[in-house]
Every structure is written in C-alpha cells, then in structure tokens.
Amino acid sequence: MPKPSARISGIVPSGKDGWEVHFAAMTRKQAGEDIIMLSVGDHDFDTPSETVEACVDAVRAGYHHYTQLPGLPRLRAAMARISTRCSGVDTALSEIIATPGGQAALYAAVQATHDPGDHAVVVAPYYATYPGTFRAAGAGYTVVEAHASDGFQPRAQEIETALKPNTRSILINTPNNPTGAVYSRKCLEDIAELCIRRDLWLLSDEVYWTLGGGEHVSPRALPGMAERTLIINSMSKSHGMTGWRIGWLTAPADLVSLVINLNLVTTYGLTDFVSRAAIEALENDFGVEWIATTYAGRRSLFVDQMRGLNNVTVRGSEGGMYVMLDVSAIEPDCEKFAWDLLEAEKVAVMPGKSFGDAAAGHIRISLCQPDDVLREAAGRLRRFANSYERSAA
Numbered sequence: 001m002p003k004p005s006a007r008i009s010g011i012v013p014s015g016k017d018g019w020e021v022h023f024a025a026m027t028r029k030q031a032g033e034d035i036i037m038l039s040v041g042d043h044d045f046d047t048p049s050e051t052v053e054a055c056v057d058a059v060r061a062g063y064h065h066y067t068q069l070p071g072l073p074r075l076r077a078a079m080a081r082i083s084t085r086c087s088g089v090d091t092a093l094s095e096i097i098a099t100p101g102g103q104a105a106l107y108a109a110v111q112a113t114h115d116p117g118d119h120a121v122v123v124a125p126y127y128a129t130y131p132g133t134f135r136a137a138g139a140g141y142t143v144v145e146a147h148a149s150d151g152f153q154p155r156a157q158e159i160e161t162a163l164k165p166n167t168r169s170i171l172i173n174t175p176n177n178p179t180g181a182v183y184s185r186k187c188l189e190d191i192a193e194l195c196i197r198r199d200l201w202l203l204s205d206e207v208y209w210t211l212g213g214g215e216h217v218s219p220r221a222l223p224g225m226a227e228r229t230l231i232i233n234s235m236s237k238s239h240g241m242t243g244w245r246i247g248w249l250t251a252p253a254d255l256v257s258l259v260i261n262l263n264l265v266t267t268y269g270l271t272d273f274v275s276r277a278a279i280e281a282l283e284n285d286f287g288v289e290w291i292a293t294t295y296a297g298r299r300s301l302f303v304d305q306m307r308g309l310n311n312v313t314v315r316g317s318e319g320g321m322y323v324m325l326d327v328s329a330i331e332p333d334c335e336k337f338a339w340d341l342l343e344a345e346k347v348a349v350m351p352g353k354s355f356g357d358a359a360a361g362h363i364r365i366s367l368c369q370p371d372d373v374l375r376e377a378a379g380r381l382r383r384f385a386n387s388y389e390r391s392a393a
Contacts, residue, residue, distance in 0.1 A: 011132045019128070021338045025348030036377045038366045039348040041177065041321050045294075047240045048287035055277035063272040069263045070256070071098025071248070072275050078282035079233075083250045086209050086233065087218035089226055094253040097260060098275070100267055102207045102234030102247035106133055109230040109249055110169075112259050113201045114139040119167045120203075123154045124356030127177050127205065139168075145358035148326060152181035152316040152358070156190035163198060170195060172219075173205035175212045175319030178355045178364040180299070182318040185217045192222040202229045207247070210238040210292050212319035213299070220250070227252055235278060237321065240287045246270070246278045295321055298367040298374055305378035312385055321367050324352065328361030330388055338363055340388070345380035 022039040029035040046052070070076060076096045083091040099105040106129070114120065116138030122130050124143045134141045142162040146152040159170060170191065174183035195202045202219055209216045220229040234247035249259065263269065280286065302323050303314055311329035331337040335351040341363075342348055350366070352359030367374065 007136065007138055011136050019350075019354060021335070021342060021351060022348060025342055029348075033346060035342070035346045035348055036369065036373060036380070037348050038369065038374075038377055039350045039364075040368070041237075041366050042242050042368055043237075043240050043291075044368045044370060045240065047244065048281070048290075050284065050286045051239065051241065051277050051281040054280035055273055058273035058276040063276055065272055067269040067272050067275055069269050070260045071096070071270055072272075072279070075270075075275050075279050075282075076248075078279050079248045079250075082282055083231065083233065083248075086206060086216065087231060087250065088221040089218075091250060092253065095250055095256055097249050097251075097256050097263070098270055099247045099249060099263075100270060101245040102205070102232050102236060103129055103133075104245075104267065105232045105234070105247045105249040106130075106203070106205065107136065108259050108262055109203050109232060109251070110134055110137045110139065111262055112251070112255055113169050113203070113230070117166065119164045120169045120171060121159055121162050121167060122171045123159065123173070125152065125176065125179050125352070125359040126171075126356055127173060128355065130171060143356055145356060146179075146181070147358065148315045148362065152176060152179040152324075153184060153187045154191065156187075156194050159191065160194055160198075163200075167198070167200065169201040169203050171203040171205070175208040175216075176316065177208065177320055178322055178350065178352065178359060179316035179324045180318055180320040180322045181316035181324075182212045182214060183217070185215075188217055188219045189222060192219050192225050195228055196224045200228065203232065204229055205232045207232060207234040207237055208320040209233070210288055211295050211321060213296065214318065230255070235281065238288055238291065239278075239281045240291055241278070241281065244274055244278070246274065295367055298369075298371065299323060301371055302365060302367060302374050302378055305375065305382070309382055309385055315362060323365040323367065324359065324362050325365060326362050327385070330385055332361055334359075334361050334363055337388075341381065341384050344387075345384045347377050347380050347384075 076093045079096045080091040114137045118139045120141040146154045231250040236242040313326040315324045317323045338351045350364040352362030
C-alpha cells in the first residue's frame with residue numbers, strides 16, 4: 001500500500017512500557033484467575049441511574065439527529081456554569097466547546113495552539129496520552145519532572161529552563177494523574193507568572209477537579225491568566241460517565257470560534273441523546289457528591305492501610321482516583337516490582353515509570369474498587385513488601 005503519513009505513524013512509538021502489566025493481568029483475570037485490578041482508572045460502579053434514565057428518555061423522544069458543531073446551546077450553557085464553578089471565573093457559553101471526552105478536548109487545545117515544529121513543555125508525571133497528542137500536531141515537547149521529594153509539585157524555574165524560542169505552551173494536570181498531587185496556589189502562581197512573562201499558553205487538565213483533597217485552584221482564576229489558559233474538562237470522572245465520551249474545552253471566545261472549525265472536520269458534533277443526558281447530569285449534579293465522597297473515603301482507607309509499612313512512602317495522593325507509593329527502597333525497578341507483585345499476590349498495579357521518569361521507583365494504585373477489595377489488596381501488598389524485604393536481605 002502507499003506510505004502512511006509520518007504524523008500518524010509517529011503518534012505512539014513502538015516499544016514496551018508498563019501498560020504490559022495491566023494487559024497481562026486483565027487477560028489472566030478474564031481467564032478466571034483471582035486477580036485484583038488496581039491498574040486502570042475506570043469506575044467500578046455504573047453511571048448514576050438518573051443520567052441513564054435521562055438518556056433513555058431522550059432516545060425514546062427521537063433525539064437521534066445531528067447537533068450543532070460546538071454542542072447544543074443548553075449543553076454549552078451547563079458546561080459554562082460548571083466551568084465557572086471549577087475555575088472561579090465567570091464563563092460564557094461562547095468560551096465553551098463540547099467534545100467527545102476530555103481527550104478530544106486536549107487534542108483540540110493542542111491543535112489550536114501549536115503549528116508543526118512548535119514546542120511545548122509537559123510537566124511529569126503525566127497522563128499517558130500527552131506526548132502522543134503533541135506528536136499528532138507535529139509539535140515537539142520537553143518533559144519537566146516534578147520531584148517526589150516535593151510531593152510532585154512542579155518547580156517553575158525548572159520549567160523555564162526547558163523553554164525554547166519556539167515554545168508555545170505549558171501543559172499541567174491538577175489534581176494529577178497518576179500521582180494524586182494537588183498543585184498548590186503558590187506553585188500555580190509561579191507558573192502563571194512565567195506564562196505571562198514569556199507570553200505562553202497554559203493548557204490545564206482539570207478533569208479530576210471534583211476529586212481533590214482540598215481547595216481546587218484553577219490557574220484561569222489567577223490575574224492575567226483567563227486570556228491564555230485553556231481548561232480541559234470531562235464528565236468521565238466527576239459524573240461517572242467514562243464510556244459516554246462527554247468533555248469540553250474552556251478557552252477565550254475568539255479561540256473557541258476557531259476550534260469549532262476543527263469539529264467540522266473531525267467529530268462533526270456530538271451524539272444528540274447523549275448530549276441531552278449530559279445536560280441533565282450537569283444541571284442536577286447527578287452523582288457528583290457521592291463520587292467525590294466515595295473516592296475520598298477510599299483514598300483515606302488505602303493510605304491508612306499503608307501506614308507503618310517499612311520502606312514504602314506515600315507521595316502526592318491528595319486527590320484524584322489514585323495513590324502513589326514510593327517502593328524504591330524495596331525495589332528500585334518499579335516495573336519489576338509490579339510484575340513480581342502480580343505473580344506473588346495477584347494484584348495488578350501500574351509501574352510509575354509508565355507516566356514519566358519522575359515516577360520511577362513508584363507504583364500507582366487505582367482506587368476503582370470497593371472498600372473490601374481495597375483492604376484485601378492492601379493486605380496482599382503489605383505481605384508482599386515484607387517478604388520482598390526479607391528475601392532481598
């Protein structure tokens with residue numbers, strides 16, 4: 001066949017990574033093994049029934065047709081209200097574009113702010129799709145590692161060192177996946193000052209904003225930042241709608257008007273009946289408080305189970321759906337630790353280095369399991385860690 005484009009061929013580079021642990025564990029679980037899956041961030045519960053019923057009603061009412069490219073007006077208005085709540089900045093409908101999931105919002109943000117050959121800075125640990133999203137735009141990037149010793153809070157001076165003459169943006173994620181770190185106001189103020197001084201876009205992935213362990217600070221609310229901040233948001237985590245593929249991008253209105261053209265040649269709008277279910281979920285906060293409370297409880301439960309475990313340190317883990325454990329004192333190779341844990345105790349976790357070198361020596365624990373399963377997994381992990389220490393000694 002003719003040669004495919006270099007852009008599409010280079011989105012995901014070849015080679016193995018820590019996701020192999022997850023895929024192997026899933027295959028074994030599907031074959032009947034008693035494996036506890038703590039490796040993937042997908043809710044163990046269904047979408048709230050009120051949202052499901054709203055979707056069923058919309059299907060039966062005949063909402064099966066095309067929708068406006070930027071999303072139904074009522075959907076965008078509901079997203080604008082949530083964005084106002086998330087960022088603390090009054091947000092107009094014209095500053096919102098609805099997308100099929102948060103990943104599509106990220107893709108739109110990168111496409112809107114980067115030309116081929118441009119450069120970005122990506123703060124790590126990062127969500128796995130970030131590098132490929134820049135490659136899909138033909139843009140280069142430099143990874144700046146937040147340090148475990150700082151609780152994975154980024155340092156603005158290290159970000160500035162990575163800037164180049166063709167740098168257009170900085171990409172951050174708070175509350176963070178995979179670490180659960182919630183960036184402090186001071187941290188974000190330092191990054192904002194850098195963006196203003198160097199005239200950069202700030203791409204802020206805030207899909208976990210309802211699951212933080214304290215105050216959520218959006219950089220869009222900081223002085224001078226509303227005009228240069230693009231917020232990636234999603235209903236997947238906050239409203240328990242991972243498979244529904246509903247997200248949105250908050251950005252300056254002039255930029256949103258251009259991004260609508262991207263929807264013209266990619267998604268051509270969203271599914272009508274899903275959009276109407278999303279409207280009901282957003283306007284009524286279906287599931288939001290329960291989901292946030294559930295993950296806060298699970299986070300406390302698992303962290304408590306780790307207290308007193310020699311040579312295992314909790315890093316970050318203030319918010320989101322994950323706990324990040326530093327196991328480097330037991331086994332510096334976190335991928336080996338994850339494979340050995342799977343073999344010995346049938347618990348699947350993600351090696352930290354799957355998300356960047358900053359998380360090497362760590363494992364990421366997904367909290368997407370009921371309390372009793374998390375207690376059992378914590379017990380298996382404690383047993384494994386203690387026996388691993390003894391065998392190593």
